[in-house]
Amino acid sequence: xxxxxxxxxxxxxxxxxxxxxxxxxxxxxxxxxxxxxxxxxxxxxxxxxxxxxxxxxxxxxxxxxxxxxxxxxxxxxxxxxxxxxxxxxxxxxxxxxxxxxxxxxxxxxxxxxxxxxxxxxxxxx
Amino acid sequence: xxxxxxxxxxxxxxxxxxxxxxxxxxxxxxxxxxxxxxxxxxxxxxxxxxxxxxxxxxxxxxxxxxxxxxxxxxxxxxxxxxxxxxxxxxxxxxxxxxxxxxxxxxxxxxxxxxxxxxxxxxxxxxxxxxxxxxxxxxxxxxxxxxxxxxxxxxxxxxxxxxxxxxxxxxxxxxxxxxxxxxxxxxxxxxxxxxxxxxxxxxxxxxxxxxxxxxxxxxxxxxxxxxxxxxxxxxxxxxxxxxxxxxxxxxxxxxxxxxxxxxxxxxxxxxxxxxxx
Ligand SMILES: C[S@@+](CC[C@H](N)C(=O)[O-])C[C@H]1O[C@@H](n2cnc3c(N)ncnc32)[C@H](O)[C@@H]1O
Numbered sequence: 001x002x003x004x005x006x007x008x009x010x011x012x013x014x015x016x017x018x019x020x021x022x023x024x025x026x027x028x029x030x031x032x033x034x035x036x037x038x039x040x041x042x043x044x045x046x047x048x049x050x051x052x053x054x055x056x057x058x059x060x061x062x063x064x065x066x067x068x069x070x071x072x073x074x075x076x077x078x079x080x081x082x083x084x085x086x087x088x089x090x091x092x093x094x095x096x097x098x099x100x101x102x103x104x105x106x107x108x109x110x111x112x113x114x115x116x117x118x119x120x121x122x123x124x125x
Numbered sequence: 126x127x128x129x130x131x132x133x134x135x136x137x138x139x140x141x142x143x144x145x146x147x148x149x150x151x152x153x154x155x156x157x158x159x160x161x162x163x164x165x166x167x168x169x170x171x172x173x174x175x176x177x178x179x180x181x182x183x184x185x186x187x188x189x190x191x192x193x194x195x196x197x198x199x200x201x202x203x204x205x206x207x208x209x210x211x212x213x214x215x216x217x218x219x220x221x222x223x224x225x226x227x228x229x230x231x232x233x234x235x236x237x238x239x240x241x242x243x244x245x246x247x248x249x250x251x252x253x254x255x256x257x258x259x260x261x262x263x264x265x266x267x268x269x270x271x272x273x274x275x276x277x278x279x280x281x282x283x284x285x286x287x288x289x290x291x292x293x294x295x296x297x298x299x300x301x302x303x304x305x306x307x308x309x310x311x312x313x314x315x316x317x318x319x320x321x322x323x324x325x326x327x328x329x330x331x332x333x334x335x336x337x338x339x340x341x342x343x344x345x346x347x348x349x350x351x352x353x354x355x356x357x358x359x360x361x362x363x364x365x366x367x368x369x370x371x372x373x374x375x376x377x378x379x380x381x382x383x384x385x386x387x388x389x390x391x392x393x394x395x396x397x398x399x400x401x
Contacts, residue, residue, distance in 0.1 A: 001221060001223075002221045004178075004201075004221070005221045008201075008233045008237040008274075009223070009232055010232055010234050012230070012232065013230035013232050013270070019234075040175070041176035044178075045178055045199075048178075048236065048276070112211070113222070114207075114222045116224045117224060117232050118205070118226055121255060121256070124229050124257065125229075125230065125266065
C-alpha cells in the first residue's frame with residue numbers, strides 16, 4: 001500500500017464509525033519501488049491530500065526525514081518539494097503490517113502490500 | 126445451469142486461483158477488456174492530456190488498470206477476490222490495490238478521485254451471496270459512498286452485463302437516489318455480439334448523456350431510455366405522475382366524465398418548489 005492510498009483510505013464503512021480517518025499504520029515490512037516522476041500528477045494531487053496525515057504516516061514508518069511538515073507555498077514551481085512528495089506518495093510501500101481504525105480500534109491486516117478492508121456481516125452498516 | 130458466472134458462486138469463490146489465471150491469460154478476454162476500458166475512459170470525459178487519479182471498481186487482475194496506465198493515469202483498484210489481486214501483483218501493475226467488497230461501501234474519504242471506472246463487475250452486485258445481503262441496499266450503499274469519494278464534476282462509468290430491464294431500472298433508481306444523474310448508454314444495440322451496456326453517472330453540471338456507438342438516430346431515443354425517469358415513463362406512453370402533461374390529461378378525463386373541473390390556466394401543473 002502506497003501512502004497516497006493511505007491518505008484517502010478510511011474505515012467509515014464500519015457500522016458505528018463516523019469518519020474512520022486517519023487509519024494508524026503499523027508496518028513490519030516497508031519497501032521502496034521506483035516510479036517514474038510525473039510532476040504534473042503530483043501537482044494536481046497535492047491539494048487533495050491531508051498533508052499533516054501524510055507527514056505523520058511517513059513519520060510512523062520512519063520515512064519523514066527531509067519531508068516538509070506542511071505544503072510549501074508555490075509548491076508547483078518547487079521541483080525539490082514535488083520530488084519529495086512523489087517519493088513519499090508513490091514509492092514508499094507498506095508490504096506487511098496492519099491499519100487501525102481510530103474510532104473502533106478494529107485492525108485491518110496488510111499482506112503482500114494489499115490492505116484487507118473486508119468486513120464481517122455484523123460490521124456492515 | 127446458467128452460464129453467467131455470477132449465478133455460479135460468490136465472486137471471491139468463482140475467481141479462485143485457477144480462474145484468475147485462466148481469465149488473465151486469455152488473449153480474447155484481454156482484448157475485449159481493453160476495448161471496453163478504452164470506451165469507459167472516453168465516456169469519462171476527463172480533461173485532455175492531464176494525468177488523473179482514478180478508481181477502478183472490481184479491478185481484478187488489472188487488465189482494465191493497464192489501459193488506464195497506458196493513458197497516463199494513476200489508479201487505485203478495489204476487488205473482492207484475493208486471487209485476482211494476486212495475479213495483479215504478479216503482473217506488476219502500477220495501480221495500488223485494496224481488498225474490499227464494493228457492496229459494503231467505498232472506503233475512501235470525500236472528493237479523492239477524478240473519476241471511477243468499472244469493467245465487467247457491476248452485475249455481481251445483484252447477487253445475494255450471504256444471508257444478510259440485500260442487493261437494493263448494497264447498491265445504494267455502494268452508489269452513495271462512491272458519490273462522496275468523487276471530486277465534483279467527476280463521472281463514474283460502468284461497463285456491465287445486465288440480465289433484464291428491471292436490473293437497469295434498479296441500478297439507475299439507486300444511483301439517482303445517491304445523488305448521481307445519468308443513465309445507460311447502449312453501444313451497437315442492434316448487434317448481438319457487439320452490444321454493450323455502459324452506465325454513465327455524473328455528479329455535477331448538466332451535460333446530456335453521451336451518444337451511443339453504432340446506433341442510428343431513430344434508435345437514439347431508446348439508447349437513453351433510462352437516462353431519466355421521465356423518458357422511461359414516456360416510452361410506455363403515459364405521462365409522468367404530477368407533471369403538467371399528467372395533470373392536463375387527468376383534468377380532461379374528469380371533464381369527459383362530467384365531473385366538476387377547474388379550467389386549465391398557465392398556472393396548471395406549475396412547479397411550486399425548487400427544481401429537482
Ligand atoms: C470479469 S472481472 C473484471 C476485472 C477487470 N475489471 C477486467 O476488466 O479485467 C470481474 C471482477 O469483479 C470483482 N467483483 C465482483 N463482485 C465484487 C464486489 N462486490 N466488490 C469488489 N469486486 C467485485 C471480481 O472479483 C472480479 O475480479
